[in-house]
Amino acid sequence: MSDIEREVRAVAERARDAAAELAPLGRAVKDAALAALADALVKRSDEITAANAEDVERAREAGTGPAMIDRLTLTPRRIEDIADAVRAVAELPDPVGEAVRGYVLPNGLDVRQIRVPLGVIGIVYEGRPNVTADAAALCLKSGNAALLRGSSSAYSSNTALIGVLRDALEGTGVPVDAIQMVPGRTRESSKALMRAHGLVDVLIPRGGRSLIQAVVRDSTVPVIETGEGLCHVYVDADADLGKAVDIAVNAKAQRCSVCNSAETLLVHEAAAEEFLARLLPALAEAGVTVHGDERVLEIAAARDTGATVVPATEEDWATEYLAMDLSVRVVPHIDEAIAHIRRYSTRHTEAIVTDSLKASRYFVSRVDSAAVMVNASTRFTDGGEFGFGAEIGISTQKLHARGPMGLTEMTSTKYVVTGDGHVR
Amino acid sequence: MSDIEREVRAVAERARDAAAELAPLGRAVKDAALAALADALVKRSDEITAANAEDVERAREAGTGPAMIDRLTLTPRRIEDIADAVRAVAELPDPVGEAVRGYVLPNGLDVRQIRVPLGVIGIVYEGRPNVTADAAALCLKSGNAALLRGSSSAYSSNTALIGVLRDALEGTGVPVDAIQMVPGRTRESSKALMRAHGLVDVLIPRGGRSLIQAVVRDSTVPVIETGEGLCHVYVDADADLGKAVDIAVNAKAQRCSVCNSAETLLVHEAAAEEFLARLLPALAEAGVTVHGDERVLEIAAARDTGATVVPATEEDWATEYLAMDLSVRVVPHIDEAIAHIRRYSTRHTEAIVTDSLKASRYFVSRVDSAAVMVNASTRFTDGGEFGFGAEIGISTQKLHARGPMGLTEMTSTKYVVTGDGHVR
Numbered sequence: 001m002s003d004i005e006r007e008v009r010a011v012a013e014r015a016r017d018a019a020a021e022l023a024p025l026g027r028a029v030k031d032a033a034l035a036a037l038a039d040a041l042v043k044r045s046d047e048i049t050a051a052n053a054e055d056v057e058r059a060r061e062a063g064t065g066p067a068m069i070d071r072l073t074l075t076p077r078r079i080e081d082i083a084d085a086v087r088a089v090a091e092l093p094d095p096v097g098e099a100v101r102g103y104v105l106p107n108g109l110d111v112r113q114i115r116v117p118l119g120v121i122g123i124v125y126e127g128r129p130n131v132t133a134d135a136a137a138l139c140l141k142s143g144n145a146a147l148l149r150g151s152s153s154a155y156s157s158n159t160a161l162i163g164v165l166r167d168a169l170e171g172t173g174v175p176v177d178a179i180q181m182v183p184g185r186t187r188e189s190s191k192a193l194m195r196a197h198g199l200v201d202v203l204i205p206r207g208g209r210s211l212i213q214a215v216v217r218d219s220t221v222p223v224i225e226t227g228e229g230l231c232h233v234y235v236d237a238d239a240d241l242g243k244a245v246d247i248a249v250n251a252k253a254q255r256c257s258v259c260n261s262a263e264t265l266l267v268h269e270a271a272a273e274e275f276l277a278r279l280l281p282a283l284a285e286a287g288v289t290v291h292g293d294e295r296v297l298e299i300a301a302a303r304d305t306g307a308t309v310v311p312a313t314e315e316d317w318a319t320e321y322l323a324m325d326l327s328v329r330v331v332p333h334i335d336e337a338i339a340h341i342r343r344y345s346t347r348h349t350e351a352i353v354t355d356s357l358k359a360s361r362y363f364v365s366r367v368d369s370a371a372v373m374v375n376a377s378t379r380f381t382d383g384g385e386f387g388f389g390a391e392i393g394i395s396t397q398k399l400h401a402r403g404p405m406g407l408t409e410m411t412s413t414k415y416v417v418t419g420d421g422h423v424r
Numbered sequence: 425m426s427d428i429e430r431e432v433r434a435v436a437e438r439a440r441d442a443a444a445e446l447a448p449l450g451r452a453v454k455d456a457a458l459a460a461l462a463d464a465l466v467k468r469s470d471e472i473t474a475a476n477a478e479d480v481e482r483a484r485e486a487g488t489g490p491a492m493i494d495r496l497t498l499t500p501r502r503i504e505d506i507a508d509a510v511r512a513v514a515e516l517p518d519p520v521g522e523a524v525r526g527y528v529l530p531n532g533l534d535v536r537q538i539r540v541p542l543g544v545i546g547i548v549y550e551g552r553p554n555v556t557a558d559a560a561a562l563c564l565k566s567g568n569a570a571l572l573r574g575s576s577s578a579y580s581s582n583t584a585l586i587g588v589l590r591d592a593l594e595g596t597g598v599p600v601d602a603i604q605m606v607p608g609r610t611r612e613s614s615k616a617l618m619r620a621h622g623l624v625d626v627l628i629p630r631g632g633r634s635l636i637q638a639v640v641r642d643s644t645v646p647v648i649e650t651g652e653g654l655c656h657v658y659v660d661a662d663a664d665l666g667k668a669v670d671i672a673v674n675a676k677a678q679r680c681s682v683c684n685s686a687e688t689l690l691v692h693e694a695a696a697e698e699f700l701a702r703l704l705p706a707l708a709e710a711g712v713t714v715h716g717d718e719r720v721l722e723i724a725a726a727r728d729t730g731a732t733v734v735p736a737t738e739e740d741w742a743t744e745y746l747a748m749d750l751s752v753r754v755v756p757h758i759d760e761a762i763a764h765i766r767r768y769s770t771r772h773t774e775a776i777v778t779d780s781l782k783a784s785r786y787f788v789s790r791v792d793s794a795a796v797m798v799n800a801s802t803r804f805t806d807g808g809e810f811g812f813g814a815e816i817g818i819s820t821q822k823l824h825a826r827g828p829m830g831l832t833e834m835t836s837t838k839y840v841v842t843g844d845g846h847v848r
Binding site: 020023024103105109111113116118119197201202216217220222223224240242243246247249250251254342360364365366368369370371372373374375376377379380381385386387397398399400402403412413414415416417418419420421422423424 | 527529542626646667671675766788789796804822826827838840841843848
């Protein structure tokens, strides 16, 4: 075992002990600790921004682009927002202790299945340092110890943030080791975290495809895959075309850089001509480049839509643009739309626009994605929009949690069975 | 990619297609298919026992012991029992389609979270060929395609069983590829299954510790760990000692070879003398060897209990005997019992025997196991006992499912969100 592996395991062991202390704590203690975290962030804002300036400086020297620099930068105002988000987490209901099922067996045994914390949650994340406080707050509220492994680009910021958060836990009743930074900034340290099976209960990677795939490949700790979103909108023959235009434009363009934005539009042949005649000018106005199949190119060529339409390649159907690009295909029937989705979707969110109840039932029962929207934008797949208050990520796997993960999804359960000397 | 890997992936791809067809099927179709499976097993009993005879012959030649031979052997009577178990699965409620949550957002969006099949479930199992039909039936009922990888010792039996099951699916509406055998009998073929991330949704290993650990280590497919059970019974100072004796003996001896049997007994010092004076003769009568700490040896030496008591070693506390052995330790207080459990338990099932409400609340909130029994035997942690009708295994991990896994635990969910042209 290497030194860094030993160090990471030691941190994970302390997290495990902290998790055991944290699990039985009541909501009042946890909420007071969250308030202390928020206050400390604001109070020690100067230290945090000073540390952040080092990261920003390093990023500039490395030639990082302005958008990434902006994502990395913390200002006093942004730190206030982060603190407000922590306070908002305190306002949310505590999932721990909720009875999920409960019944009495014929032999008189009382069976209750109750929510308990998962234990130790490892978060491996890229980029923005606001995730540090967000993730720590969500873990604490749900009774879990947090092991935070941010990107090396935000190392100084994360070190400062986690130092402030840990100091703030002193005297709150929540063990300080409930929030810890994974030591080291090399691949070896994140690998040690991924191999801490038995110490860490779950790993949640937050970031791009390559990060998530690396965690899935290397981890012996159970992983929840999040955030890959190649989402589709299917406009059915029976769609209200005005609503379909609104939904398609919103799903693509309202915020194109996020996982729940649409990347591919599928249009039923019967609606294609009229729908595209209305949609293409709207996409042009929104600044969206269309990657169309032959039929789309044909329809676009027949009129002046103002849209930029380029031929779609096979690669386009498999691309999560996260940009103002939309691939568009005309399909002969709903089954072809479903087959296309099955082939290319990351199973995050798919939408159908239709007034046909039959078509919507058919689509909903056959499209196997975390969220299926009927006459609504894919952009609604979000913990905030779903009313969860906050989310730790959007799961695109089927095990444990699927779709937006709020506090409830950060828990496990246990059975408590009470008898009076019962034996088999 | 090796030939066997290609073959396994081809089988998994067919399973994926079958799962897509299976997911929207209603209960009536699935139940009729299950009835057809049961009928076919009985009807073609001769073929199955003939194939089984080959396995038994091979095992005998390899010098396999009589207990293992018995576990491997299929008789017409045992096949009837297997068929009855399949029919019993048909009687259970179908979890698919159940609304887990449902509400309307302030903007009018209707959000429903509904149960859907997991998709493709891989089962890697040892020994008994009855698991083959059991697992296939539970997967089918919950709308999942089953990829079955039994042990090479039961290869001929499993080949025959799966052949019969697949033939029986013809014409039922359930795709034949919903039940498949993983090709090959080498490690390479099971490794290929473990690496089929994106094709297989979950792997459930059923067997001994080494099998489970190998699957956890090698799998990129999400795994549900099952069945390791180093279970504890803690007899508190305030226990009813008569009930405590019954529970301790039952937890150990009613069936010692299974995961929910107790391996370690912890006794509060205040109750130790009187309790052990009553327990040791009962354990002696049941044929249990006691591995005691110094205090236990002392108490045993002071009277004639008839029990075999040997000194416990450090290794004893960490051993899942699965035999008529019980390690026994006297603890000074409940916190020491909880600390012992945290150190050695596999977090399957722990029991407290007490009449103190305070002690029971304390124990329940601090012991982090899939099931915590109060005044009841550990042997009750079982899908059948819990009223689930059947179980695919007992999960000892915290993600997705914990404790006995019935049909409900073999499902995922998806969100169905219905609007009327909603955009953000």
